[in-house]
Amino acid sequence: MPTPPRPAPAPPSAGGRRLRAGLSATALAAVALGTLLQPAQAAGGGPDPAGGKPYDDARLQRQLEQLVAQDDGPPGVIAALTKGGRTKTYTAGVGDIATGRPPRLDDHMRVASVAKAYSGAVALRLVDRGELSLDDTIGEVLPDQPAAWHAVTLRQLLQHTSGLPDFSASPEFRAILIADPHHVFDSRRLLDFVAGRPLLFEPGALYEYSNSDNIAVALMAEAVTGRRYEDLLKELVYRPLGLRRTSLPEGFRLPQPYIHGYDTTVEPPEDVSELFGTSGSWASGGIVSTPRELGIFIRAYGGPALLSEKTRKEQLTFRPGDSSEPAGPGTNAAGLAIFQYTTRCGVLYGHTGNTAGYTQLAATTPDGTRSLTFSINTQTSKSNKPALLARLRTVQENFACALLKGR
Known part of the structure; x- marks a missing residue:
């Protein structure tokens, strides 16, 4: 496939400042290093379960506005709280600097690395079907992969205890991406x-987040x-959940309309929404979705709807x-792709992600009835x-707490 043309630079800001012609080094490195709901009336204010101030609409809205107003803050933010089938959406700032559209x-x-939860969903549904086992190894399912990796299990890949070296940190991978972000x-x-590198540690001995893990998960799903x-x-995730705006594209274009992502380390901020294609992140970070559908997904995947009780326990x-x-937010612990x-x-229960122009959180209550998605550009x-x-985690x-109050 021929390499697509480079995207045109973003237009000047409203203040007339000229956008830099070159691409920032920060934006170019970002993917190589890191990637790799229906609006309703707000629920009434109530006490924080920890005994603090009420979490009413005005207070939550002010926090978003303050986040955007910081010198290093995002151009925009959208948070969606879903309870009892109703969704309340909060926004501040803009999703497109050029037009001012929220x-x-x-x-x-x-969705960046939240895509790893989607590969987890595929793999665990195949476990439910008996087509994969959490104890299946790379050697058994992917025998052409390096012999040094053959003892790694699907469970270890999903929990980032495999020891696989991260392909996105490879100097060769980075060099290709920097030379042509649309490669x-x-x-x-x-x-x-x-492939020429040994495992970083004995499988299962340590935890180290690696983009390679979910590439191997997807390859195992394809192999079996x-x-x-x-x-x-499409078969195991999108269709059962009714996801029509969620996809895994190969190229760099985003479906319209989209929240524009920005590199804010330069002035004015540089639009990096379509700076990179997704073929270089694939199952580890390539999913494109919407705040509404991200909430639907995480309620099903983190709740009891998508998996059997036995597999969900694992x-x-x-x-x-x-x-x-x-x-x-809070204290973190790692499950299987969640x-x-x-x-x-x-x-x-949930997942986060970050890539050039975007930082994501998708989380749900264990019963799958409530969710929070929180996206900054x-x-x-x-x-x-x-x-x-x-500040974002705070x-x-x-x-x-607003999601959990009154349970």
Whole structure:
């Protein structure tokens, strides 16, 4: 497939400042390093379960506005709280600097590493069908992968205890991406970038978040079914949940309308929404969805609707202290392609993600009846704007308390 043309630079800001012609180094490195609901009237205010101030609409709205107003804050934010089948949407700032359009519930966006939960859903549904076992190894299912990796199990891949080296940290992978951000990778050969490397540690001994893990998960799903991962997503996830605006594209274009993602380390902020194609992140970070459909997915995947009780028990066996990337609200623990977030107000299950232009949180109550999605249109992680991440996690926990109150 020919390499698509580079996207045109974003238009000048309203103040007439000229956008830099070149692409920022921060934006170029972002993917290589990191990736890799129906509106309703607000629920009434009530006490924080921890005994704090009421979590009413005005207070939550102010927190979003303050987050956007910070010098390092995102251009925009959208948070959706779903309870009892009703969704209340909060927004601040803009989803498109050029037009001033706010972010909206049905706007497309990159969900970044929340995509790992989708690959988890595919794999665990295949476990329910008996086509995969959590104890299946790379050697048994993918014998052409390096012999040094053959003892790694599906369970270890899903829990990031495999020891597989991260392909997205490979100097060769980064060099290709920086030279041509629209390069079309063969997604099924991404592990080739680290095929000559040994495991980082004995499988199961340690936890280390790796984009390679979910590539291997998708390859195992393809191997046992003889079907493409994209088709498995449709059959096992999209159709059962009625997801019509969720996809795994190969190229760099986003479906319209979409929340624009920005590199805010430059002035004016640079639109990086379509800077990278998704072939280089695939099952580890390539999913495109909307805030509404992200909520539908996480309620099913983190709740009891999608998996059998037996498989869900395995999914929700958590390793304390192991964090998602970036860390979610409260204290984190790692399950199988899902994380437990223990906040001061209670427990949520979910996943986070970050990539160029986007940072995501999707979380649900264990019974799958309530969810929070929280999306900002700039990237933040422990290595990229850690102060913003700290403030973001505080606001996310306050929204989690609003979700959990009155249970």
